[in-house]
Amino acid sequence: MSRDGDRPPLPEALPGPVVDNHCHLDMDDSAEQLSVLDALARAREVNVTRIVQIGCDLPGARWAVAAAEAHDVIIAGVALHPNEAPRLAADGELDAALAEIESLVASSPRVRAVGETGLDYFRTGEDGLAAQHESFRAHIAMAKKHDKTLVIHDRDAHADVLAVLDEVGAPERTVMHCFSGHADFARACVERGFWLSYAGTVTFKNAQPVRDALAVTPMDRILVETDAPFLTPTPHRGKPNASYLVPTTVRAMAQVLDADLADLCAAIDANTDAAFGGTWG
Numbered sequence: 001m002s003r004d005g006d007r008p009p010l011p012e013a014l015p016g017p018v019v020d021n022h023c024h025l026d027m028d029d030s031a032e033q034l035s036v037l038d039a040l041a042r043a044r045e046v047n048v049t050r051i052v053q054i055g056c057d058l059p060g061a062r063w064a065v066a067a068a069e070a071h072d073v074i075i076a077g078v079a080l081h082p083n084e085a086p087r088l089a090a091d092g093e094l095d096a097a098l099a100e101i102e103s104l105v106a107s108s109p110r111v112r113a114v115g116e117t118g119l120d121y122f123r124t125g126e127d128g129l130a131a132q133h134e135s136f137r138a139h140i141a142m143a144k145k146h147d148k149t150l151v152i153h154d155r156d157a158h159a160d161v162l163a164v165l166d167e168v169g170a171p172e173r174t175v176m177h178c179f180s181g182h183a184d185f186a187r188a189c190v191e192r193g194f195w196l197s198y199a200g201t202v203t204f205k206n207a208q209p210v211r212d213a214l215a216v217t218p219m220d221r222i223l224v225e226t227d228a229p230f231l232t233p234t235p236h237r238g239k240p241n242a243s244y245l246v247p248t249t250v251r252a253m254a255q256v257l258d259a260d261l262a263d264l265c266a267a268i269d270a271n272t273d274a275a276f277g278g279t280w281g
Helices: 038-043 058-070 086-088 094-107 127-146 160-166 183-191 209-216 243-257 261-273
Strands: 019-025 047-054 074-078 113-120 150-157 174-176 195-198 221-225
Touching: 019 058, 019 160, 019 243, 019 261, 038 113, 038 243, 047 058, 047 113, 047 243, 058 074, 058 094, 058 113, 074 094, 086 094, 086 127, 094 127, 113 127, 113 160, 127 150, 127 160, 150 160, 160 183, 183 195, 183 209, 195 209, 195 261, 209 243, 221 243, 221 261, 243 261
Parallel strands: 019 047, 047 074, 074 113, 113 150, 150 174, 174 195, 195 221
Antiparallel strands: none
């Protein structure tokens, strides 16, 4: 990611409002760091009207709740990232950290989601998998207990993510964050009633399997996200991402789907409300 402050310009505004359903406003450490107000203002200019702020560790979860309580257009998702779980377990702190996450889930109505949680076999070796699975199952139980949306992080773990969800039962609302699977995996997720969230990766030259997955995803199961400040869409790769770049991804998605852009925006906005338990902002 660029650290030279060279941010991409604002794209043309979308014809209808959409939601960035997965963002890390607190992780922007670029030279031209955007304040929350600046990030929201730029997003609003291009019709990205709401944001789901995701906290991936305890400090991030606390930050997400505070941001959602301060800004009507933000709601929070809180969890321990799969790669956090082995570290916390090694320090004997996983149970206490999970308890604090559940306290945040239970105490603030601005927390609409438990996530991102799941499995990551890319960065975690065999010695950390037990802790990841323990944490994942705890978050699933938490989402079901408190009627929250479950936001899944799945990296190189497609089969095991589905196996765990099938075993214990998925919550009523489940979102596959930054969908990275192929078309068959997309169909398997849709069959289970999940929403599939597509990020800037859909614009990457080497991501044809993701585009194939998008092409078979029903319109009522599609979400969009930035995962900002990561996964900046083409043609701005290497520069910091932000919610105002969602239109670049949505236009690429419309091309893959051969869909009317306004219709896709309307579907994404309605789907996000359904996926996260109603309107906000």
